[in-house]
Amino acid sequence: MSQKAADIYKVALVGNPNVGKSVIFGLLTGKYVTVSNYPGTTVEVSKGICKGLDGSVEIVDTPGANSLIPLSEDERVARDMLLEEYDKHIVQVMDAKNLRRGLLITTQIAEMGLPVVLVLNMWDELLDRGMNIDIAALQKIVNVPVIKAIATHRTGVSALLGAIPSAKVPNLSIDYGILIEEGILKIEKVLTMDARINKRALAIMLLSRDEALEDNLRDKLTHEILMEIQGIRDDVQKHFSNPLSYVINIKRVSFVDKLTKKVSIAHIQKKETHPLIRGVFFYFLVPLVSFLVGYRLMALLMYLISAGFQTSDVFSLAVSLIAGGISASYFSSSVYLKNRKAKLTVSEILGSITMHPLAAFPILIIILWIVYKLVGEFGAGTCVDFFENKIFGNSLNPSGGFDIALYIPFVRKSYHILHVDFQGFNYYLGLLTQKVISKDNIIFELFFNEQSGLIQVGLTYAIAIVFPIVGFFFLAFGIMEDSGYLPRLAVMVDKVFKQIGLNGKAILPMVLGLGCDTMATLTTRILNTKKERIIATLLLALAIPCSAQLGVIAGVLGRISGIYFAIYAFIICTQLLFVGYLSSKVLPGDPSDFLMEIPPFRMPKLSNIFIKTFYRVHWFLKEAVPLFMIGTLALFIATKLGVLSFVEKMGAPVIKNFLGLPIETTHGFILGFLRRDYGAVSIFDALQEKGGNAGIDPKQLLVSLVVITLFIPCLANFFVMIKEQGTKNAFLMFAFILPYSILIGGILRIILQQF
Numbered sequence: 001m002s003q004k005a006a007d008i009y010k011v012a013l014v015g016n017p018n019v020g021k022s023v024i025f026g027l028l029t030g031k032y033v034t035v036s037n038y039p040g041t042t043v044e045v046s047k048g049i050c051k052g053l054d055g056s057v058e059i060v061d062t063p064g065a066n067s068l069i070p071l072s073e074d075e076r077v078a079r080d081m082l083l084e085e086y087d088k089h090i091v092q093v094m095d096a097k098n099l100r101r102g103l104l105i106t107t108q109i110a111e112m113g114l115p116v117v118l119v120l121n122m123w124d125e126l127l128d129r130g131m132n133i134d135i136a137a138l139q140k141i142v143n144v145p146v147i148k149a150i151a152t153h154r155t156g157v158s159a160l161l162g163a164i165p166s167a168k169v170p171n172l173s174i175d176y177g178i179l180i181e182e183g184i185l186k187i188e189k190v191l192t193m194d195a196r197i198n199k200r201a202l203a204i205m206l207l208s209r210d211e212a213l214e215d216n217l218r219d220k221l222t223h224e225i226l227m228e229i230q231g232i233r234d235d236v237q238k239h240f241s242n243p244l245s246y247v248i249n250i251k252r253v254s255f256v257d258k259l260t261k262k263v264s265i266a267h268i269q270k271k272e273t274h275p276l277i278r279g280v281f282f283y284f285l286v287p288l289v290s291f292l293v294g295y296r297l298m299a300l301l302m303y304l305i306s307a308g309f310q311t312s313d314v315f316s317l318a319v320s321l322i323a324g325g326i327s328a329s330y331f332s333s334s335v336y337l338k339n340r341k342a343k344l345t346v347s348e349i350l351g352s353i354t355m356h357p358l359a360a361f362p363i364l365i366i367i368l369w370i371v372y373k374l375v376g377e378f379g380a381g382t383c384v385d386f387f388e389n390k391i392f393g394n395s396l397n398p399s400g401g402f403d404i405a406l407y408i409p410f411v412r413k414s415y416h417i418l419h420v421d422f423q424g425f426n427y428y429l430g431l432l433t434q435k436v437i438s439k440d441n442i443i444f445e446l447f448f449n450e451q452s453g454l455i456q457v458g459l460t461y462a463i464a465i466v467f468p469i470v471g472f473f474f475l476a477f478g479i480m481e482d483s484g485y486l487p488r489l490a491v492m493v494d495k496v497f498k499q500i501g502l503n504g505k506a507i508l509p510m511v512l513g514l515g516c517d518t519m520a521t522l523t524t525r526i527l528n529t530k531k532e533r534i535i536a537t538l539l540l541a542l543a544i545p546c547s548a549q550l551g552v553i554a555g556v557l558g559r560i561s562g563i564y565f566a567i568y569a570f571i572i573c574t575q576l577l578f579v580g581y582l583s584s585k586v587l588p589g590d591p592s593d594f595l596m597e598i599p600p601f602r603m604p605k606l607s608n609i610f611i612k613t614f615y616r617v618h619w620f621l622k623e624a625v626p627l628f629m630i631g632t633l634a635l636f637i638a639t640k641l642g643v644l645s646f647v648e649k650m651g652a653p654v655i656k657n658f659l660g661l662p663i664e665t666t667h668g669f670i671l672g673f674l675r676r677d678y679g680a681v682s683i684f685d686a687l688q689e690k691g692g693n694a695g696i697d698p699k700q701l702l703v704s705l706v707v708i709t710l711f712i713p714c715l716a717n718f719f720v721m722i723k724e725q726g727t728k729n730a731f732l733m734f735a736f737i738l739p740y741s742i743l744i745g746g747i748l749r750i751i752l753q754q755f
């Protein structure tokens with residue numbers, strides 16, 4: 001392609017959700033954007049320059065859309081881009097296994113009159129399922145280049161690059177029947193403005209009552225014309241009992257069905273799992289896991305019962321063993337029988353078990369347990385201890401030595417040889433600085449002060465505590481995403497979420513919120529209605545503690561007693577449900593239906609998970625570390641200027657009299673707005689100091705942690721709330737959350753006083 005030709009156009013990647021657009025974008029541009037096995041991964045447009053073409057073609061990745069008549073905000077992004085930008089070649093990526101769904105969009109592109117290349121991606125999965133497509137026949141009918149691809153294996157990319165310049169408008173046109181066609185013609189006539197796409201497409205969208213498009217046209221067309229369009233639509237509608245959008249869609253679907261039939265080839269051999277893996281799965285793994293789950297659940301039940309009644313240990317053991325046996329035989333035989341009939345592969349069986357009404361719940365518990373072990377125990381425990389005490393240490397007191405052997409399995413005996421008396425970076429930096437300036441100098445304090453030093457507190461805290469926790473959380477989240485477990489979880493929680501004005505789709509931002517609320521607030525865009533987005537944003541800010549905070553809270557409360565952590569979790573969950581329920585009743589708007597396609601269960605690709613975790617952690621550090629620093633600096637300045645004691649005095653009546661907390665915790669609460677987790681640690685330290693030898697008062701700790709959790713997570717989250725929901729809504733949420741969190745804390749204090 002000549003330089004001149006390359007200069008004049010852009011290429012937009014469009015297609016259904018979860019079909020591999022972002023993988024292809026990465027291959028074409030060398031830029032990484034998030035790739036996951038669930039619909040709705042991409043919520044914003046990403047741009048990059050294509051490497052293979054002569055360096056001047058811009059490639060745009062868009063959020064997936066099932067129709068170019070959009071339902072949710074992310075679907076709108078792709079459509080609006082096609083409506084508004086000139087000179088665009090389209091690459092439509094489809095899931096080859098689901099050609100029908102892809103062609104529905106192709107017919108809309110044809111109506112718009114835009115040139116396109118079709119990519120039938122996931123060709124590997126098509127063949128694995130014993131399906132095939134006659135590419136030559138499809139190409140002949142549609143009359144545009146059709147490329148088969150396996151993006152994850154980099155297959156088909158060069159063919160795609162070669163085909164882009166010969167993109168054409170698809171040769172597909174649907175006859176919607178005389179009544180609708182007349183309506184289309186009439187609307188086409190009144191559309192007087194310049195349009196970048198065919199007016200026929202606009203007319204069909206307007207007949208389908210595309211409200212977003214009407215909003216767009218409001219400043220391009222006069223009020224009279226818009227009313228005329230409305231009149232034409234009402235006239236046509238009179239002839240149908242169903243809404244016009246439905247009638248139009250049915251015509252489209254039947255057109256595409258016929259086309260799909262013409263190009264689908266009869267089934268070939270379906271790929272099967274290796275007999276050895278099958279054997280291990282059916283005769284060992286399923287029985288073992290189902291035995292353990294049955295046994296454990298019954299043992300827990302017996303433990304609870306034995307608190308009330310005296311039961312002997314032998315009896316409990318026998319009952320638990322029997323429960324394990326029943327569970328093993330029930331699940332093993334049902335999994336085996338189901339498979340014998342349907343000849344499913346192991347990953348298909350795993351995918352269906354995760355949605356089985358009986359098995360789904362224990363599986364969720366097993367997964368949560370694994371995540372807890374990885375994030376809570378290994379990340380927040382071992383790794384944080386290692387970084388905080390051994391690497392960073394304390395600038396004034398020696399940290400106790402760097403014992404590398406403790407972190408290498410099987411070599412504990414070599415302790416004496418490997419033990420290095422390393423006191424932590426902060427210690428040496430502190431010593432070094434003291435050579436130049438005295439410990440009482442303000443500069444020394446600014447960096448190494450134990451309560452608010454930039455290095456001693458800000459940097460150490462961000463990197464030694466938050467970084468390992470968040471890193472391991474993103475790793476675990478990546479595995480859940482890429483295996484396809486999250487959409488299955490969405491189906492499970494749908495009923496409960498309906499009660500709080502959301503639907504199953506909202507599980508994605510909610511779980512992501514347990515990692516980082518700020519990032520999760522951005523993904524609320526996948527939700528269909530404004531009401532749902534507001535509720536999700538509010539609940540994220542109010543009741544979803546992020547991993548950094550959860551790690552800190554689980555650590556401090558767990559150290560005191562597991563019961564307190566259980567009460568904490570109970571209060572936060574009930575607040576989530578209660579405020580969700582209330583806002584679903586108070587806020588105007590309708591709930592949307594839950595339509596989510598369940599992607600296949602896949603073995604996650606490790607390289608993608610590591611890359612994704614790397615990018616997320618990178619983003620997190622870039623956003624969080626400066627905030628930690630600003631927070632620490634603000635605290636330092638406030639302490640020096642005496643502002644803190646002023647605010648403490650102002651807050652005293654609430655903190656002291658209403659919440660029953662020592663006044664020293666106030667600066668923890670102030671810090672809490674910069675980062676909730678940061679505040680939690682500070683409050684813990686204040687309470688510990690106050691408690692002295694008598695130790696910390698667990699009731700006070702619980703009250704303060706509940707208040708700080710319910711409070712807005714951090715400054716960054718608040719900025720994103722403003723960005724997503726507008727200043728007014730963000731401040732309204734703030735105005736609700738602040739007094740509400742204090743109110744709940746006060747009520748909790750009164751209840752706790754009774755015990």
Ligand SMILES: Nc1nc2c(ncn2[C@@H]2O[C@H](COP(=O)(O)OP(=O)(O)OP(=O)(O)O)[C@@H](O)[C@H]2O)c(=O)[nH]1
Binds near residue numbers: 022037041065123
């Ligand atoms: N087996 C197989 N998997 C693929 C292929 N291409 C992509 N995937 C996987 O499909 C999933 C979705 O890929 P993405 O690139 O995030 O899809 P997307 O179209 O950008 O999705 P949205 O942004 O949600 O619209 C990921 O788990 C990929 O690893 C392929 O050719 N074969």
Ligand SMILES: [Mg+2]
Binds near residue numbers: 035062064
């Ligand atoms: Mg994407």
